[in-house]
Amino acid sequence: MSSQYSELRGLYHLRETIGSGGFAKVKLAYHSLTGEKVAVKIMDKKSLGEDLPRVKTEIEAMKALCHQHICKMFQVIETDERFYMILEFFSGVIIKYKTLHYCPEGELFDYIVSKDRLQEDEARIFFRQIVSAIAYIHNMGYAHRDLKPENLLLDEDQNMKLIDFGLCAKPKDLQLSGITNQTEIGGMDNCLFTCCGSPAYAAPELISGKKYLGSETFIEPRKDFLYISALPEIMADLWSMGVLLYALLCGHLPFDDDKLPQFGKYDAPNWLSEESKELIASMLVIDPKRRITVQQLLNHPWLMKGFNVPVEWQSKYKRCVDEDCITEMSVYYGKTKQEMEQQITEWKFDYLTATYFLLLEKKMNGRPVRLLQKHRQRS
Numbered sequence: 001m002s003s004q005y006s007e008l009r010g011l012y013h014l015r016e017t018i019g020s021g022g023f024a025k026v027k028l029a030y031h032s033l034t035g036e037k038v039a040v041k042i043m044d045k046k047s048l049g050e051d052l053p054r055v056k057t058e059i060e061a062m063k064a065l066c067h068q069h070i071c072k073m074f075q076v077i078e079t080d081e082r083f084y085m086i087l088e089f090f091s092g093v094i095i096k097y098k099t100l101h102y103c104p105e106g107e108l109f110d111y112i113v114s115k116d117r118l119q120e121d122e123a124r125i126f127f128r129q130i131v132s133a134i135a136y137i138h139n140m141g142y143a144h145r146d147l148k149p150e151n152l153l154l155d156e157d158q159n160m161k162l163i164d165f166g167l168c169a170k171p172k173d174l175q176l177s178g179i180t181n182q183t184e185i186g187g188m189d190n191c192l193f194t195c196c197g198s199p200a201y202a203a204p205e206l207i208s209g210k211k212y213l214g215s216e217t218f219i220e221p222r223k224d225f226l227y228i229s230a231l232p233e234i235m236a237d238l239w240s241m242g243v244l245l246y247a248l249l250c251g252h253l254p255f256d257d258d259k260l261p262q263f264g265k266y267d268a269p270n271w272l273s274e275e276s277k278e279l280i281a282s283m284l285v286i287d288p289k290r291r292i293t294v295q296q297l298l299n300h301p302w303l304m305k306g307f308n309v310p311v312e313w314q315s316k317y318k319r320c321v322d323e324d325c326i327t328e329m330s331v332y333y334g335k336t337k338q339e340m341e342q343q344i345t346e347w348k349f350d351y352l353t354a355t356y357f358l359l360l361e362k363k364m365n366g367r368p369v370r371l372l373q374k375h376r377q378r379s
């Protein structure tokens with residue numbers, strides 16, 4: 001590997017590029033101390049241009065969002081020229097017709113859709129996981145704004161993982177700072193219109209070019225979560241989820257060049273169940289104020305069918321640290337367990353944070369909780 005990624009030397013062994021999109025390149029790499037695979041998202045500051053502030057929002061979002069259906073970020077490295085985001089890697093296998101398909105690069109989720117549609121009970125499993133992730137990020141005050149099959153990967157246990165928060169917004173900050181009390185999202189209006197995700201999945205209010213009122217749907221600051229569910233960016237995610245569910249169940253998209261989202265007209269295949277049609281219709285509502293909220297989806301009859309319990313949206317990650325990992329790292333770094341725990345729980349998203357999370361991944365996958373090479377040996 002040329003010296004151009006010298007900041008990673010000794011920390012990660014970079015391998016091939018597994019994908020690129022926009023101004024980011026994603027490479028496979030191995031974490032040197034655990035041997036665990038990671039995905040490294042590399043963003044060049046020069047080519048980011050005025051999009052640089054968006055990367056800061058993306059990085060802050062990835063630090064804050066810790067959930068079983070959201071790609072985990074382990075470390076951030078910033079140099080004068082680049083940002084490196086060290087991310088959870090997914091080997092991406094899909095059960096299809098009871099055989100395993102390894103998906104090479106590219107969008108695993110698209111593979112499912114392009115090959116065939118999913119049966120309702122299969123689609124329900126995936127869609128419950130998508131609703132879980134979106135309910136969590138909305139509760140954390142974020143909107144993803146680029147929900148599409150390419151940004152939903154499968155891990156080796158066929159669990160859905162949401163990726164790419166490059167277009168996410170934190171509308172709650174705007175709302176709390178009163179910006180959204182103006183007639184348009186102050187400072188966000190051009191961003192919203194210019195950087196909404198892919199047109200096929202984008203809500204009509206985002207692509208119609210109309211300014212929409214941020215505070216029209218005044219939100220009663222309640223104690224329970226999702227009091228912000230009525231913010232425009234938040235509601236745009238619900239539209240995209242309707243497009244996603246349609247794609248899962250039908251194997252193609254509801255809108256294309258001659259069926260534009262703004263008019264909300266799409267063909268619901270007659271073989272779709274009435275319940276599926278109703279659920280999709282409740283998300284593909286033109287008026288964002290009349291669109292279903294993610295809170296209403298949590299215990300929606302269609303999502304409960306066969307499960308009889310609402311979607312669990314809270315994060316399953318525990319905040320307390322794992323004893324075995326602390327012990328191994330304290331021995332490795334020659335510190336007491338207290339010192340090690342103290343340093344790790346600062347969650348700086350430095351190499352220590354990455355080593356801790358990846359050691360925990362090893363433990364979760366039944367591999368020995370061991371760090372590979374001795375610190376003193378220079379590779």
Ligand SMILES: CN(C)C[C@H]1CC[C@H](N2C(=O)NCc3cnc4ccc(-c5cc(Cl)c(O)c(Cl)c5)cc4c32)CC1
Binds near residue numbers: 039107
């Ligand atoms: C914008 N799209 C086109 C870019 C492609 C780039 C390659 C990706 N990819 C595969 O295609 N197959 C294998 C594969 C395995 N593990 C991955 C782990 C994380 C990410 C990831 C996570 C975040 Cl948070 C993020 O922002 C980005 Cl860009 C990528 C991608 C992975 C991946 C899919 C999306």
